[in-house]
Amino acid sequence: xxxxxxxxxxxxxGLVRGSRRxxxxxAVLSAADLAATRGDGVFETVSIAHGHPQALEAHLxxxxxxxxxxxxxxxxxxxxxxAVHEVADALADEPESWVKIVLSRGVxxxxxxxxxAWGAPSPDHRIARSDxxxxxxxxxxxxxxxxxxxxxxxxxxxxxxxxVNMAAKREAARRGADDVxxxxxxxxxxxxxxxxxxxxxxxxxxxxxxxxxxxxxxxQADLFRWAETAGIPTAYRRLPVSALDDADAAWLVSSVRHxxxxxxxxxxxxxxxxxxxxxxxxxxxxxxx
Amino acid sequence: xxxxxxxxxxxxxGLVRGSRRxxxxxAVLSAADLAATRGDGVFETVSIAHGHPQALEAHLxxxxxxxxxxxxxxxxxxxxxxAVHEVADALADEPESWVKIVLSRGVxxxxxxxxxAWGAPSPDHRIARSDxxxxxxxxxxxxxxxxxxxxxxxxxxxxxxxxVNMAAKREAARRGADDVxxxxxxxxxxxxxxxxxxxxxxxxxxxxxxxxxxxxxxxQADLFRWAETAGIPTAYRRLPVSALDDADAAWLVSSVRHxxxxxxxxxxxxxxxxxxxxxxxxxxxxxxx
Numbered sequence: 001x002x003x004x005x006x007x008x009x010x011x012x013x014g015l016v017r018g019s020r021r022x023x024x025x026x027a028v029l030s031a032a033d034l035a036a037t038r039g040d041g042v043f044e045t046v047s048i049a050h051g052h053p054q055a056l057e058a059h060l061x062x063x064x065x066x067x068x069x070x071x072x073x074x075x076x077x078x079x080x081x082x083a084v085h086e087v088a089d090a091l092a093d094e095p096e097s098w099v100k101i102v103l104s105r106g107v108x109x110x111x112x113x114x115x116x117a118w119g120a121p122s123p124d125h126r127i128a129r130s131d132x133x134x135x136x137x138x139x140x141x142x143x144x145x146x147x148x149x150x151x152x153x154x155x156x157x158x159x160x161x162x163x164v165n166m167a168a169k170r171e172a173a174r175r176g177a178d179d180v181x182x183x184x185x186x187x188x189x190x191x192x193x194x195x196x197x198x199x200x201x202x203x204x205x206x207x208x209x210x211x212x213x214x215x216x217x218x219x220q221a222d223l224f225r226w227a228e229t230a231g232i233p234t235a236y237r238r239l240p241v242s243a244l245d246d247a248d249a250a251w252l253v254s255s256v257r258h259x260x261x262x263x264x265x266x267x268x269x270x271x272x273x274x275x276x277x278x279x280x281x282x283x284x285x286x287x288x289x
Numbered sequence: 290x291x292x293x294x295x296x297x298x299x300x301x302x303g304l305v306r307g308s309r310r311x312x313x314x315x316a317v318l319s320a321a322d323l324a325a326t327r328g329d330g331v332f333e334t335v336s337i338a339h340g341h342p343q344a345l346e347a348h349l350x351x352x353x354x355x356x357x358x359x360x361x362x363x364x365x366x367x368x369x370x371x372a373v374h375e376v377a378d379a380l381a382d383e384p385e386s387w388v389k390i391v392l393s394r395g396v397x398x399x400x401x402x403x404x405x406a407w408g409a410p411s412p413d414h415r416i417a418r419s420d421x422x423x424x425x426x427x428x429x430x431x432x433x434x435x436x437x438x439x440x441x442x443x444x445x446x447x448x449x450x451x452x453v454n455m456a457a458k459r460e461a462a463r464r465g466a467d468d469v470x471x472x473x474x475x476x477x478x479x480x481x482x483x484x485x486x487x488x489x490x491x492x493x494x495x496x497x498x499x500x501x502x503x504x505x506x507x508x509q510a511d512l513f514r515w516a517e518t519a520g521i522p523t524a525y526r527r528l529p530v531s532a533l534d535d536a537d538a539a540w541l542v543s544s545v546r547h548x549x550x551x552x553x554x555x556x557x558x559x560x561x562x563x564x565x566x567x568x569x570x571x572x573x574x575x576x577x578x
Contacts, residue, residue, distance in 0.1 A: 005320055029318040029325055031294055031405045036318055037391060039328025039450040070452070071459055102326060116320045139439045141431040143474060150428045152460040154453055161328040163359070163450030167441040170360055185432060185474065 004090040004099075006083050008115040010106070014072070016079020016115075019086065024118070033114055035104035039161030041113075042066035043102045046084060047219075047255040048119070051092030052288040053084050053099065054255070055218040062158065062216065067103060069157040072113065075103065080115075087119035096122040096285070098256045102160065125257045129281050132263035132272045133178040135252065137241060138168050140182035140190055144238070147213030155213030165193035179252055181265065188212060189239040195254035196220040199247040200273070204233045212238070219284060220253045226283040232276075249273045251280070258284040293379040293388075295372050297404040299395070303361070305368020305404075308375065313407070322403055324393030328450030330402075331355035332391045335373060336508075336544040337408065340381030341577040342373050342388065343544070344507040351447065351505065356392060358446040361402065364392065369404075376408035385411040385574070387545045391449065414546045418570050421552035421561045422467040424541065426530060427457050429471035429479055433527070436502030444502030454482035468541055470554065477501060478528040484543035485509040488536040489562070493522045501527070508573060509542045515572040521565075538562045540569075547573040 003024035009017045022028060034040035044059040053059075064075040084099055091097040099119035106114040147155040154161075168180045181197055182190040189208050191197055196217030198207045205227050210216050224234040244250070250262040250270055259280045261272040292313035298306045311317060323329035333348040342348075353364040373388055380386040388408035395403040436444040443450075457469045470486055471479040478497050480486055485506030487496050494516050499505050513523040533539070539551040539559055548569045550561040 003321070007320075024320070027316045027318055028320050029316055029322070031296075031313070031317050031391070031407050032292070033318070033325065034455075035325040036322065036393070037324075037332065037389065037407075037449065037451075038455055039448075039452045040455050043326065070456065100326065102320070104325070118320050118326075138441060139435075141435050141439055141442045141444075143430070146428075146430050150430055152427060152453065152456040153430045154456055155430075159328075159452040160326065161450035161452030162326075163328045163446075163448040164441065164443055166323075166327055166329050167359065167443055171441040 002121055004087045004119040006086050006117040008079070008083055008117070010113045010115055012111050014074050014076055014113055016076045016083070019083050021086065028116065029114070030107045032107045033104055034106060034108055035102065035114070035160050037108065039159060039163065041102060041104035041160040042070060042072065042158055043100055043160055044158060045098055045100045045255050047122070048088045048091055048097040048099060049285060049287060050095055051088050053088045054287045054289070055222055056081065056084060056289065058218040058221065062218065063101065063103065066157040066159065069151065069154055070159065072103060072105060083117040087117045091119050091121065094121045098122050104160070122256050128257060128260045129277065130274065132261035133252065134176070134264040135179045135181050135192070135262050136172050136175050136177045137181045137183050137266055138171060140184055142184060142213065143186050144184040144188045144212045148211070156215060158215055168193050183241055184212065187241055189241060189243060190214050192252045195252035198223065198251045198253055199239065199243060200249040201243065201246045204235055206235045206237050206239065209236045209238050217253055219255050219258060222284060222287065223253050223259060223280050226280060230279065244268060249276070251277070291410055293376045293408040295375050295406040297368070297372055299402045299404055301400050303363050303365055303402055305365045305372070308372050310375065317405065318403070319396045321396045322393055323395060323397055324391065324403070324449050326397065328448060328452065330391060330393035330449040331359060331361065331447055332389055332449055333447060334387055334389045334544050336411070337377045337380055337383070337386040337388060338574060338576065339384055340377050342377045343576045343578070344511055345370065345373060345578065347507040347510065351507065352390065352392065355446040355448065358440065358443055359448065361392060361394060372406040376406045380408050380410065383410045387411055393449065411545050417546060417549045418566065419563065421550035422541065423465070423553040424468045424470050424481070424551050425461050425464050425466045425555055426470045426472050427460060429473055431473060431502065432475050433473040433477045433501045437500070445504060447504055457482050472530055473501065476530055478530060478532060479503050481541045484541035487512065487540045487542055488528065488532060489538040490532065490535045493524055495524045495526050495528065498525045498527050506542055508544050508547060511573060511576065512542055512548060512569050515569060519568065533557060538565070540566070
């Protein structure tokens with residue numbers, strides 16, 4: 001196994017007191033860790049290119065926002081950054097790899113958070129990036145204003161409670177698809193279970209507005225940066241499902257897989273714009289920070 | 290620590306191949322276990338009275354239904370029952386204890402589920418059972434028909450992705466309350482984050498209809514059995530939030546805490562019927578199976 005595991009020692013206030021590299025095959029978590037019994041924690045997955053973690057500061061900032069939404073206290077950004085670099089250095093020979101950082105509320109009753117960084121070489125995503133993937137739209141159950149009205153629903157936090165995200169991916173597979181586009185109960189496009197949605201409508205790259213309780217995408221933000229330098233306008237907007245009919249191209253954008261063009265959404269066929277996709281992925285893959 | 294931990298060895302098809310008692314302070318889970326990284330698994334919490342697991346067959350059947358909703362395959366009921374008894378036997382000197390059984394999809398990519406049974410003496414719930422608790426109603430975000438229309442939302446499955454349930458309890462604490470009554474986005478009473486709701490309306494004990502995507506309560510079912518022998522009629526019904534105004538008593542019913550009367554729901558004061566509550570709890574505490 002070429003996985004890399006760095007275990008963190010955290011103080012009750014979240015300060016990273018230390019870290020140590022351990023055998024990834026070893027058991028490291030208590031059966032009473034709230035990550036395992038309640039999905040009670042937050043995470044980020046950061047892509048690594050030749051040892052360079054990508055969009056790391058954006059990921060760390062987002063982990064801080066997620067942790068705040070779960071009352072997990074302040075995230076020790078310096079400590080977590082160091083853990084990511086420790087994993088990234090160990091994977092520096094890999095052209096593409098990734099590290100998942102996990103912050104748990106810790107062993108129940110202990111008051112001490114637990115955390116680790118787990119890294120591995122990336123799967124080969126070349127076919128998804130060039131030929132594209134098929135997605136289905138699935139109801140996310142929540143209204144588009146849930147994040148504003150009901151913060152305890154944790155819409156927009158990247159938590160360890162991803163059971164529904166995983167079940168949605170299995171439902172997609174049952175329908176012969178590779179991925180999912182979640183739709184709010186009031187009919188607005190949201191995001192994928194592990195990716196952001198970008199549509200091209202009338203020459204503009206558009207992604208759903210962040211106030212809809214979705215995760216602000218780190219890779220999507222960088223994709224928009226690239227688009228602007230390439231002269232392609234970008235926008236954040238509230239998009240009804242019918243906006244899919246107006247799109248002439250679409251992508252699911254995430255760390256690790258980067259920009260995967262969508263050749264099919266439900267019964268709609270879309271063209272894969274190989275030139276734009278290749279340009280976007282070359283930029284995303286080339287980031288050294 | 291007087292906790293008891295039994296670790297299961299599971300086959301890819303879910304068969305329990307063996308179990309061993311291990312030090313509850315030991316690390317037993319991989320950092321790549323999907324319980325810890327995705328909340329991807331199911332659980333049950335079973336109360337134990339003087340070494341007797343209570344409503345165990347109902348809990349095991351419910352775990353089987355939850356596992357099916359998550360495509361986790363068949364649950365080896367005999368194997369899990371044995372693990373529960375192993376923990377219960379170790380806690381036989383305790384008048385009240387509990388065991389949590391956890392079935393995870395296992396280490397990512399392994400195709401082999403993981404599982405354990407964790408037991409401990411129960412906290413002292415006597416004040417909650419006699420004087421009652423205060424609950425607030427909170428939006429659960431989902432429509433009442435979500436379980437029927439959108440099974441990937443896993444409404445009605447008892448999964449390890451309990452982040453929202455835990456966040457709702459924290460929101461209750463912020464509002465000066467002890468517990469939560471979830472309400473569907475279309476205004477129907479549902480359940481608590483870790484309990485079922487029972488109202489007394491015009492002399493009848495009523496609990497929300499199960500088709501609303503809630504967990505069928507093992508303790509609530511036994512409470513209804515007791516009520517019928519005591520001559521109190523019972524019913525399952527779709528209850529709008531306004532039904533709270535018609536109730537002259539209410540309880541949150543769960544394993545371990547059993548029947549906790551509600552003295553306050555939002556701004557409503559309710560009488561605690563000490564006689565009925567004591568009768569119900571004597572029955573629930575006295576179960577030897």
